[in-house]
Amino acid sequence: xxxxxxxxxxxxxxxxxxxxxxxxxxxxxxxxRGVDATMVADMVERGDCIGxxxxxxxxxxxxxxxxxxxxxxARRAAAARQGRLVVIETTPLDIARxxxxxxxxxxxxxxxxxxxxxxxxxxxxxxxxLARAAERANRRFLFEGAVMDGVxxxxxxxxxxxxxxxxxFRGVVNSTTNYILTAMERGERFDxxxxxxxxAGIAEADPSFDVDGWDAAAKTAALANVLxxxxxxxxxxxxxxxxxxxxxxxxxxxxxxCRVKLIASAERRGGTVRARVCPVNVPADDLLAGLEGxxxxxxxxxxxxxxIAIVQRGSGLTQTAYALLSDLVAIGRPTGSxxxxxxx
Amino acid sequence: xxxxxxxxxxxxxxxxxxxxxxxxxxxxxxxxRGVDATMVADMVERGDCIGxxxxxxxxxxxxxxxxxxxxxxARRAAAARQGRLVVIETTPLDIARxxxxxxxxxxxxxxxxxxxxxxxxxxxxxxxxLARAAERANRRFLFEGAVMDGVxxxxxxxxxxxxxxxxxFRGVVNSTTNYILTAMERGERFDxxxxxxxxAGIAEADPSFDVDGWDAAAKTAALANVLxxxxxxxxxxxxxxxxxxxxxxxxxxxxxxCRVKLIASAERRGGTVRARVCPVNVPADDLLAGLEGxxxxxxxxxxxxxxIAIVQRGSGLTQTAYALLSDLVAIGRPTGSxxxxxxx
Numbered sequence: 001x002x003x004x005x006x007x008x009x010x011x012x013x014x015x016x017x018x019x020x021x022x023x024x025x026x027x028x029x030x031x032x033r034g035v036d037a038t039m040v041a042d043m044v045e046r047g048d049c050i051g052x053x054x055x056x057x058x059x060x061x062x063x064x065x066x067x068x069x070x071x072x073x074a075r076r077a078a079a080a081r082q083g084r085l086v087v088i089e090t091t092p093l094d095i096a097r098x099x100x101x102x103x104x105x106x107x108x109x110x111x112x113x114x115x116x117x118x119x120x121x122x123x124x125x126x127x128x129x130l131a132r133a134a135e136r137a138n139r140r141f142l143f144e145g146a147v148m149d150g151v152x153x154x155x156x157x158x159x160x161x162x163x164x165x166x167x168x169f170r171g172v173v174n175s176t177t178n179y180i181l182t183a184m185e186r187g188e189r190f191d192x193x194x195x196x197x198x199x200a201g202i203a204e205a206d207p208s209f210d211v212d213g214w215d216a217a218a219k220t221a222a223l224a225n226v227l228x229x230x231x232x233x234x235x236x237x238x239x240x241x242x243x244x245x246x247x248x249x250x251x252x253x254x255x256x257x258c259r260v261k262l263i264a265s266a267e268r269r270g271g272t273v274r275a276r277v278c279p280v281n282v283p284a285d286d287l288l289a290g291l292e293g294x295x296x297x298x299x300x301x302x303x304x305x306x307x308i309a310i311v312q313r314g315s316g317l318t319q320t321a322y323a324l325l326s327d328l329v330a331i332g333r334p335t336g337s338x339x340x341x342x343x344x
Numbered sequence: 345x346x347x348x349x350x351x352x353x354x355x356x357x358x359x360x361x362x363x364x365x366x367x368x369x370x371x372x373x374x375x376x377r378g379v380d381a382t383m384v385a386d387m388v389e390r391g392d393c394i395g396x397x398x399x400x401x402x403x404x405x406x407x408x409x410x411x412x413x414x415x416x417x418a419r420r421a422a423a424a425r426q427g428r429l430v431v432i433e434t435t436p437l438d439i440a441r442x443x444x445x446x447x448x449x450x451x452x453x454x455x456x457x458x459x460x461x462x463x464x465x466x467x468x469x470x471x472x473x474l475a476r477a478a479e480r481a482n483r484r485f486l487f488e489g490a491v492m493d494g495v496x497x498x499x500x501x502x503x504x505x506x507x508x509x510x511x512x513f514r515g516v517v518n519s520t521t522n523y524i525l526t527a528m529e530r531g532e533r534f535d536x537x538x539x540x541x542x543x544a545g546i547a548e549a550d551p552s553f554d555v556d557g558w559d560a561a562a563k564t565a566a567l568a569n570v571l572x573x574x575x576x577x578x579x580x581x582x583x584x585x586x587x588x589x590x591x592x593x594x595x596x597x598x599x600x601x602c603r604v605k606l607i608a609s610a611e612r613r614g615g616t617v618r619a620r621v622c623p624v625n626v627p628a629d630d631l632l633a634g635l636e637g638x639x640x641x642x643x644x645x646x647x648x649x650x651x652i653a654i655v656q657r658g659s660g661l662t663q664t665a666y667a668l669l670s671d672l673v674a675i676g677r678p679t680g681s682x683x684x685x686x687x688x
Binding site for chain 2: 001005008009149150151152155156160161162163164285286290292297299304305306307308311312313314318319322326333
């Protein structure tokens, strides 16, 4: 996407070159003059090691990804000092501790780089301390992709609702469970719906992460920590999954003019923030009841604007990639310039 | 609101003082050391002239509002040169030509001031030339309040979707007509629903502006000009109002699983943008069908993010005031600073 959108981001005054890639199982590559992203992606696709001879100056060098980040930020110390170094972090979430993503974010900031992650862990487990570290380093710590892919949530609040106080939110933030609940309304069985999500590559082989509400709880913690100044972790979010939802409950909800949705919500009341994820019978005329299949939405309660909702109607890898790109543009875009909106 | 939110915007690095107010029928006041906004609002409320002795250095001075803007920007030329002068424009829309708002915007930019308007006219009639004028002057021309009050639309796209191309949109953007259509579904008559909107101060005494779709057409032109790089005016938007909607049509739509909504839409196809406002039978499971009463929403079609929708669930004067405040913050906020999100 970076290559595809180079002209677009160029018009915004942003230019970027990939100088290093580190993977869990496919090696690493460092090349100050620029890594060919398409070639690297093709190699990973084929199962090759990206650090194989010819492709890299540091083939198969050992050590963790954090060590690689420390190494590269040290080599590029001048660029780091000028705020021109960005680390993009896309490890999967470890729901117990938020690692290794948190360590990667720290290593990046310690090395003077801005950091972008699509991982929910850093904001869900360690938002406050990482945000402080970023502030001290005068670097950005962005994570738009952590919730609803590239649909602006964190950027929406930060950039466009500066004087508004968010007092709470409720939303549908997990696609797998929403798809299963929608399928069950059509008469499909839980297992069949889950299996078709797995075949489509949307649900994990181990479905408990989605089905038991952990993914939604991690997103809820991240949202509450950032938008409501809470100090939650995924485990401190009240959580009930959809594994026990029966066809009878779905039918009874229908009969009562409702739809069963896995609702993530949080609310600030005075000094405390209460957050939870649980199946709710949502009245049919509620915005959240209307979300089919993989659609997601969050309704924000605010002090000055009453309620605002933002809705995602399609998701996928492109949207996740865009989340990273939009954060990159937020970092690289010249500030204070006056720019006309509109098409190229 | 500026006084009420002074602490909040102060934390964002924004401070502002009102130095002049000009009204159509209640005089004008200029006071470089600061105008007491609450006192001025109270005087207008009572029907007093705000330029009465003791309140102002230039009581009852004659001339148009544009002349007042030219006068004040000239007196405050030093502040203007430093980019510290902002003109906030809140005249009602003249649907034929977009004046006097366009003239006010030009006078402000000519005087070196940034300009904020809640009026749809400037963006609906003259977006391109005013945006160019602002660019040349290195000043901002903002109008978040023109569509859906303070809910971020233009700021949303500009600030959070920088690399996304909007290819079209559809939405419900006029509250009066949506309220009437909702009331008719409950069996109310068109006239009774309209009268209750008028009593609530939401519909104008002359309802044709809303009912015939002109308000929605002006918003559609503004959205299309800004987001789709169109060159429309309200008159070039295909337009059909709701005056001819019968209870029979509403009932027939219901029977077919639909709701009648006044839909504003535009689409870019190659070099041309087609825009229209007309009543549409929207399937009940469509997000736009679920909007009750005064709720508004816009669904954007994008290249990279599929569809995104933003929904406003409450509107009123507070929301309009917030639109102006959020634009003021966008102008005054120090750029390039790293700020942690969260509550005060």
